[in-house]
Amino acid sequence: MNPGSRLEINSEPSEADLALVREFVSGRSAAFDRLYERRSAYVYNICLGMLGNPDDARDAMQETFVQLYRSLPRFRGRSKFSTWLHRIAVNKCIDALRGRPRWEQAESLEWVRGSAEPEGDKSLEEQVRLALLKLKPVYRAALVLYYFQQMSYAEIAESLNCSVDLVRVRLHRARKAFRLLYEKGGGKVEV
Amino acid sequence: MRKGVARLKCKHVADLASWYASGELPASKTADVEAHLARCAACRAEMEAMTRSLRALEAPKRPYEPPDVLAAVKREAARPGRYFRPAFAGWAFAGAVVAAAVCALAVWNPFGHVPRETQVAVKPPARDVVQAPPSAAAGTPQEAVHADKARRPARRIRGVRHDRGLARTPELPKPKVEYLIVYVPEPQAPEAESPAEDAPEIAIPDRSSYFIRMTDPAAGEVTTVSVRREIEPGAEPRISLDYTITKIGSDENNDERSLHDEELLVPDSRSIRSSVG
Numbered sequence: 294m295n296p297g298s299r300l301e302i303n304s305e306p307s308e309a310d311l312a313l314v315r316e317f318v319s320g321r322s323a324a325f326d327r328l329y330e331r332r333s334a335y336v337y338n339i340c341l342g343m344l345g346n347p348d349d350a351r352d353a354m355q356e357t358f359v360q361l362y363r364s365l366p367r368f369r370g371r372s373k374f375s376t377w378l379h380r381i382a383v384n385k386c387i388d389a390l391r392g393r394p395r396w397e398q399a400e401s402l403e404w405v406r407g408s409a410e411p412e413g414d415k416s417l418e419e420q421v422r423l424a425l426l427k428l429k430p431v432y433r434a435a436l437v438l439y440y441f442q443q444m445s446y447a448e449i450a451e452s453l454n455c456s457v458d459l460v461r462v463r464l465h466r467a468r469k470a471f472r473l474l475y476e477k478g479g480g481k482v483e484v
Numbered sequence: 485m486r487k488g489v490a491r492l493k494c495k496h497v498a499d500l501a502s503w504y505a506s507g508e509l510p511a512s513k514t515a516d517v518e519a520h521l522a523r524c525a526a527c528r529a530e531m532e533a534m535t536r537s538l539r540a541l542e543a544p545k546r547p548y549e550p551p552d553v554l555a556a557v558k559r560e561a562a563r564p565g566r567y568f569r570p571a572f573a574g575w576a577f578a579g580a581v582v583a584a585a586v587c588a589l590a591v592w593n594p595f596g597h598v599p600r601e602t603q604v605a606v607k608p609p610a611r612d613v614v615q616a617p618p619s620a621a622a623g624t625p626q627e628a629v630h631a632d633k634a635r636r637p638a639r640r641i642r643g644v645r646h647d648r649g650l651a652r653t654p655e656l657p658k659p660k661v662e663y664l665i666v667y668v669p670e671p672q673a674p675e676a677e678s679p680a681e682d683a684p685e686i687a688i689p690d691r692s693s694y695f696i697r698m699t700d701p702a703a704g705e706v707t708t709v710s711v712r713r714e715i716e717p718g719a720e721p722r723i724s725l726d727y728t729i730t731k732i733g734s735d736e737n738n739d740e741r742s743l744h745d746e747e748l749l750v751p752d753s754r755s756i757r758s759s760v761g
Binding site: 322325326329333334336337338341342347351354355358359362363417418420421424436440441461464465468469471472475476 | 501502503505506508533534536537538540541542543545546547548549550551553554556557558560561
């Protein structure tokens with residue numbers, strides 16, 4: 294698959310987001326509620342993919358929106374609102390991971406093992422998430438944004454505040470590391 | 485082997501495996517990798533493992549419903565903090581802070597209540613002060629350095645004189661002290677010791693009702709006295725007084741002003757005595 298041809302699934306019209314931002318800055322606080330409704334699920338799943346358990350993901354999501362609330366007056370529209378929001382969320386997750394003691398990781402592993410899926414192959418997603426938990430934060434971020442959130446290289450570069458070439462390198466190394474962890478975790482399920 | 489195909493080694497193919505499995509390898513390299521895979525079973529197994537892991541990543545994931553933290557977000561964001569910057573305050577907020585600081589300094593002098601005309605510059609106690617050399621030219625950086633040293637006393641540490649030339653916080657300008665302008669009413673009679681007892685008598689004219697308003701700027705109050713003189717045939721005239729105290733600047737009842745009233749300025753607004761003539 295050529296990444297250049299990847300659809301920008303998150304390229305839903307950003308004019309709606311910009312209009313809500315302008316409304317909020319002009320004093321209508323209800324606009325923030327609508328921004329939250331539009332983006333909360335997306336942000337939560339980024340945080341869940343990066344942190345691996347719902348409690349940490351909830352905290353990171355809350356911190357993301359708190360910072361968004363405070364920073365919205367300074368948003369100038371130079372980048373897409375979604376990528377700006379993702380950058381905040383990813384940074385919050387990376388900060389949380391850096392400050393996390395080792396014993397807390399066991400909670401994430403337990404949650405991944407215990408999360409039940411109503412349909413589909415439970416072990417496949419479980420294996421993927423378990424392997425992701427053992428990756429370095431920047432590698433985990435690259436994989437989550439590319440495979441879980443279906444973002445393009447350019448969007449990931451904006452979200453991680455780095456160049457597209459660096460994103461390629463990180464994805465490459467992340468895939469190599471993930472492959473070893475996935476196979477080690479018994480990920481031999483055929484897709 | 486095809487012409488133009490490079491003979492790759494296993495370590496090269498291992499390095500290119502993730503790009504090949506994700507379809508991002510350029511066509512020229514793809515041919516080289518496929519040529520190697522055709523003859524190397526170990527690399528084929530590695531490539532299959534890499535493909536499996538990437539397919540697992542690409543498999544659709546169950547989206548999880550987010551918890552509702554909107555109320556908590558707004559509560560947290562409303563708390564003033566380092567990054568709190570409400571959109572609607574802006575310069576008005578900054579101006580209010582500056583104005584409050586100026587008013588506070590105007591009223592409260594943290595350096596002591598020094599009358600304006602007696603204000604003097606407060607100098608630090610003289611210690612080992614480095615004297616500026618007389619040869620320093622005016623307005624040069626050297627003079628600025630020496631002037632700065634002249635202000636700063638040198639520190640003595642273990643008998644050795646040190647002047648570390650550390651940068652100092654510039655001295656803050658001394659606040660300008662001004663007295664509040666207070667309207668002082670007419671002084672009381674020197675012999676009056678108890679205002680309550682020696683308050684001037686107010687003669688109530690021969691009217692059925694009388695209205696007195698006394699302004700006491702010191703207390704910031706206006707005392708309004710309504711005097712009613714009731715005269716009944718065959719009975720002693722009765723004087724009834726009703727007074728209310730209101731703060732200066734509050735709304736006045738214009739209807740009362742239309743009554744007979746006089747404004748008096750008395751030292752003590754609460755002590756009036758009437759005499760019935």
